Amino acid sequence: MSKPHWRHAHAGDLEAICTIAARIHPDLAERPEIFAEKMRLYPRGCRVLATGGEIAGYALAHPWMRHQVPPLDYFLGRLPDGADCLYIHDVAVLPDHRGGAARAYVTEIGELARSSGIATLALVSVYGTRVLWERLGFHAVAPDAALRDKLSSYGASATYMLRELGK
Numbered sequence: 001m002s003k004p005h006w007r008h009a010h011a012g013d014l015e016a017i018c019t020i021a022a023r024i025h026p027d028l029a030e031r032p033e034i035f036a037e038k039m040r041l042y043p044r045g046c047r048v049l050a051t052g053g054e055i056a057g058y059a060l061a062h063p064w065m066r067h068q069v070p071p072l073d074y075f076l077g078r079l080p081d082g083a084d085c086l087y088i089h090d091v092a093v094l095p096d097h098r099g100g101a102a103r104a105y106v107t108e109i110g111e112l113a114r115s116s117g118i119a120t121l122a123l124v125s126v127y128g129t130r131v132l133w134e135r136l137g138f139h140a141v142a143p144d145a146a147l148r149d150k151l152s153s154y155g156a157s158a159t160y161m162l163r164e165l166g167k
């Protein structure tokens, strides 16, 4: 089996992405069209973890505004003008292929952000992954009332986190 590596996702990966999403996020379901829209709007941020001929994970990110969170299963419509962060919508890796995958994706997406003139990464931590994201340089941000409301669709442990990218 070849070493897993992130590659750009293409339309033909959608079925594999949905299969992994259904397995990893049974309680946070999103329609295939929601994934497809992100891949169309911002292909550079959408990657799959390729291992041999198989796909063992996916990760989706797109430009967004800090302190704003798209609700789950929500069409973005368009990317905002003047985006000030790259928002990591989801990273999901099958259990047998974990270990270094999130770190590798965050490194790649950080380079993409910098080269696009964006200085911040953002995400919503779920399933108690806050410590994992802290290891990758993110810090939790206290949500205001509007953000708290938006976070509610992500479950009780949802935590909004930011990482400022160094120069």
Ligand SMILES: CC(C)(COP(=O)(O)OP(=O)(O)OC[C@H]1O[C@@H](n2cnc3c(N)ncnc32)[C@H](O)[C@@H]1OP(=O)(O)O)[C@@H](O)C(=O)NCCC(=O)NCCS
Pocket (backbone or CB within 6 Å): 024, 090, 091, 092, 093, 094, 097, 098, 099, 100, 101, 102, 103, 104, 123, 124, 125, 126, 127, 129, 131, 132, 133, 135, 136
């Ligand atoms: C989250 C996920 C993608 C991480 O993948 P991974 O390949 O295990 O991640 P990494 O090994 O790159 O982990 C990044 C860092 O966090 C650490 N880490 C991993 N799991 C951890 C845990 N449960 N608690 C604390 N730290 C953890 C790793 O050791 C690593 O630090 P290091 O590089 O300094 O050793 C994977 O666990 C997953 O798919 N989980 C289910 C879906 C999910 O929770 N997605 C995130 C939604 S916000």
